[in-house]
Amino acid sequence: GENVGLHLPTLSVQEGDNSIINCAYSNSASDYFIWYKQESGKGPQFIIDIRSNMDKRQGQRVTVLLNKTVKHLSLQIAATQPGDSAVYFCAERNQGEKLIFGQGTELSVKP
Amino acid sequence: GAGVSQTPSNKVTEKGKYVELRCDPISGHTALYWYRQSLGQGPEFLIYFQGTGAADDSGLPNDRFFAVRPEGSVSTLKIQRTERGDSAVYLCASSSDGNEQFFGPGTRLTVL
Numbered sequence: 001g002e003n004v005g006l007h008l009p010t011l012s013v014q015e016g017d018n019s020i021i022n023c024a025y026s027n028s029a030s031d032y033f034i035w036y037k038q039e040s041g042k043g044p045q046f047i048i049d050i051r052s053n054m055d056k057r058q059g060q061r062v063t064v065l066l067n068k069t070v071k072h073l074s075l076q077i078a079a080t081q082p083g084d085s086a087v088y089f090c091a092e093r094n095q096g097e098k099l100i101f102g103q104g105t106e107l108s109v110k111p
Numbered sequence: 112g113a114g115v116s117q118t119p120s121n122k123v124t125e126k127g128k129y130v131e132l133r134c135d136p137i138s139g140h141t142a143l144y145w146y147r148q149s150l151g152q153g154p155e156f157l158i159y160f161q162g163t164g165a166a167d168d169s170g171l172p173n174d175r176f177f178a179v180r181p182e183g184s185v186s187t188l189k190i191q192r193t194e195r196g197d198s199a200v201y202l203c204a205s206s207s208d209g210n211e212q213f214f215g216p217g218t219r220l221t222v223l
Binding site for chain 2 (some may be wrong): 006032034036041042043044045046051077089091095096097098099100101102104
């Protein structure tokens with residue numbers, strides 16, 4: 001049946017604090033991972049990616065950590081701003097080119 | 112530069128009708144992807160084109176769904192005999208190297 005009323009996990013942080021969004025991925029053979037940000041009414045926007053031969057990658061105000069042992073991915077956002085409020089999705093690639101997306105986490109930043 | 116564009120932005124149709132959704136990828140991107148996103152969920156893969164050919168159509172839910180990319184640029188997703196369960200946001204993405212996928216704004220399809 002339909003997932004009527006499905007609620008996303010929500011993370012609420014104060015402006016200026018650091019945010020950590022977690023994701024468990026499904027396939028140990030996945031070789032590439034991406035974090036996307038999606039604002040209401042828009043398509044997903046690329047934030048940062050990481051390959052399976054790395055365990056950490058940093059961008060501007062964002063860091064992605066990959067723990068292959070437990071199949072866990074995290075996104076850290078430093079000095080979170082109101083403009084960071086959105087739904088964040090992790091995605092993995094393990095078969096060809098298609099991405100498999102996680103459920104998503106809604107980040108709410110309080111001014 | 113221009114990103115991925117999709118038309119229409121919204122489409123309302125009646126159950127049983129046929130619809131076409133269009134995607135214009137970033138110029139020069141050889142890979143093109145279609146995903147479907149239901150409310151509160153992540154995008155789900157439908158089909159992937161490399162050039163003109165469908166390299167992976169394993170995500171198409173049934174034979175009512177079909178997509179083409181005749182000249183290796185613009186793609187059209189076609190849905191026959193629409194059902195209420197087809198209501199979702201249909202997202203298109205393109206890529207130059209098979210890694211980072213750039214998404215369009217999506218087409219919101221509502222089947223009454």
